[in-house]
Amino acid sequence: VLVNQFLLLGAILFSIGVYGVIARKNAVLVLMSIELILNSVNLNLLAFAMRNGSVEGQTFALYIIAVAAAEVGVGLGMVLLIYRNRRSIALDELSTMKG
Amino acid sequence: VVAQNIFFALIAAMMIVAALRVVTAKNVVHAALWLVLVLVGAAGQYILLMSSFVATTQVLVYVGAIMVLFLFGTMLTRSLIGRDPDVDNPSPMKWVGVLTGAVIAGTLGYVLVDAFGDDELPADPVIFTTGQISDSIFGQYLLPFWALSFVLLAAVVGAIVLARRD
Numbered sequence: 001v002l003v004n005q006f007l008l009l010g011a012i013l014f015s016i017g018v019y020g021v022i023a024r025k026n027a028v029l030v031l032m033s034i035e036l037i038l039n040s041v042n043l044n045l046l047a048f049a050m051r052n053g054s055v056e057g058q059t060f061a062l063y064i065i066a067v068a069a070a071e072v073g074v075g076l077g078m079v080l081l082i083y084r085n086r087r088s089i090a091l092d093e094l095s096t097m098k099g
Numbered sequence: 100v101v102a103q104n105i106f107f108a109l110i111a112a113m114m115i116v117a118a119l120r121v122v123t124a125k126n127v128v129h130a131a132l133w134l135v136l137v138l139v140g141a142a143g144q145y146i147l148l149m150s151s152f153v154a155t156t157q158v159l160v161y162v163g164a165i166m167v168l169f170l171f172g173t174m175l176t177r178s179l180i181g182r183d184p185d186v187d188n189p190s191p192m193k194w195v196g197v198l199t200g201a202v203i204a205g206t207l208g209y210v211l212v213d214a215f216g217d218d219e220l221p222a223d224p225v226i227f228t229t230g231q232i233s234d235s236i237f238g239q240y241l242l243p244f245w246a247l248s249f250v251l252l253a254a255v256v257g258a259i260v261l262a263r264r265d
Binding site: 001002003004005006007008009011012013014015016017018019020021022023024025026027028029031032033035036039042043046047049050051053055056057058059060061062063065066067068069070071072073074076077078079080081083084089090092 | 100103104107111114115118119121122127130131134137138141144145147148149150152153156157160161164165168169171172173175176183185186187188192193195196197199200201203204207208211212215216217218219220221224225227231232235236240243244247250251253254255257258259261262264
């Protein structure tokens with residue numbers, strides 16, 4: 001089993017996630033794309049943990065999962081608030097703070 | 100080793116197809132369900148990487164909790180559940196996205212092939228028990244764990260303050 005097959009899978013998922021963040025307008029779908037990115041990073045961490053026989057990769061993969069959970073909680077709270085105030089979660093309409 | 104490669108290929112193909120559907124689906128609920136497939140596939144890959152505890156956590160936290168949050172978020176912010184033609188940015192931004200994604204994939208692919216070529220993973224890898232992982236979390240990496248506890252606390256309080264109707 002090559003290290004690279006896991007790393008390349010992570011790279012592909014990361015790129016798909018970046019595309020999603022740029023191309024999506026719906027805020028919930030942008031958050032889903034961010035989840036794709038975080039997962040690809042976890043895949044890399046675990047591949048390196050196995051390659052180097054060290055436990056740190058698994059430790060930090062768990063930390064990333066916890067941070068992702070917090071991020072989704074706050075992110076969806078914000079999306080809910082935006083929806084309540086503006087009746088829309090299209091990100092291109094959020095230009096109130098534009099200079 | 101052959102069996103591992105076959106399972107890797109199957110799960111990887113499933114993950115890539117599902118990830119593409121996540122970023123292209125017009126229906127938000129469908130995108131969330133495709134995301135479940137990516138996350139379960141990732142858990143499968145973690146098992147192939149001998150990280151069964153992380154795989155379990157992935158299923159519990161991502162597939163269990165985060166997906167429920169996403170479905171809640173979808174249902175609370177949309178009047179109609181169904182096909183929504185208005186979820187993507189207009190076409191110039193799409194092509195910017197395709198370009199950025201392709202550049203990142205190309206660069207990362209080139210660098211990874213260049214750096215790791217055909218490095219093999221160890222044939223009989225060190226398998227860490229959950230005890231060893233917890234020793235690492237509560238020993239050497241206690242400080243990030245504390246920081247993370249505060250992040251989670253702040254997130255919980257913040258989400259309640261944001262989402263509360265007063």
